[in-house]
Amino acid sequence: MRRSPRLPLSALAPYLLQAPDPPTFLDWFAVFGNANPVEVEVGCGKGLFLLTGALTEPGANFLGIEIERKYQLFTATRIAKRGLSNVRLVRADARLFLRDCVPSGSLRAVHVYFPDPWWKRKHHKRRVFTPSFAAECARVLKLGGLLRVATDVEDYFELINEMLKEQPEFLEHPWREPVNDPTNVSFTNFERKARLQGKAVFRAVYERR
Secondary structure, rough: OOOOOOOOHHHHHHHOOOOOOOOOOOOOOHHHHOOOOOEEEEEOOOOOHHHHHHHHHHOOEEEEOOOHHHHHHHHHHHEEEOOOOOOEEOOHHHHHHHHHHHHOOEEEEEEEOHHHOOOOHHHHHHOOOHHHHHHHHHHEEEEEEEEEEEEEEEEHHHHHHHHOOOOEEEEEEEEOOOOOOOOOOOHHHHHHHEEEEEEOOEEEEEEOO
């Protein structure tokens, strides 16, 4: 089946957020035009999670951070074609964007699904999860806010858990497995692919306390 063509930039503009330059904390009311709770996805890829979240929770706002321009525009097209007003997309390095642009205690949830493991040891410094990134996740969440993580790389998952458990503001929650259906539209594209291939998916949920 052929994909529908990307919409022109003029049609995507309402969904594309420019990172402040010079960096400054965002005003979520100004971004979305309402005071609804805000959730951020780090590395939104083709936007399946954002699309599903926006459709099922119209009373919440969703911001996708994506460093690749082509994926930002791909996701913006999916959102624009459905006229979803509760999604914005920013092209940025998530580590810097959280640190410089997201106000403390302003998010209901942060989602980090299938971050690039950067397999080669010399590239590990490019991984999104570092102790400082974990600390930023804790800073930007409201009390009771949730950090949700998923990956199919067990070693990386263990490192992420170690970093998060070292953050005194986080309390680990038990994870309830969703219906084990690889075609479930609530999964990200990466997760659907992993499940169809029979791979294990490792998850964690941490609450800001």
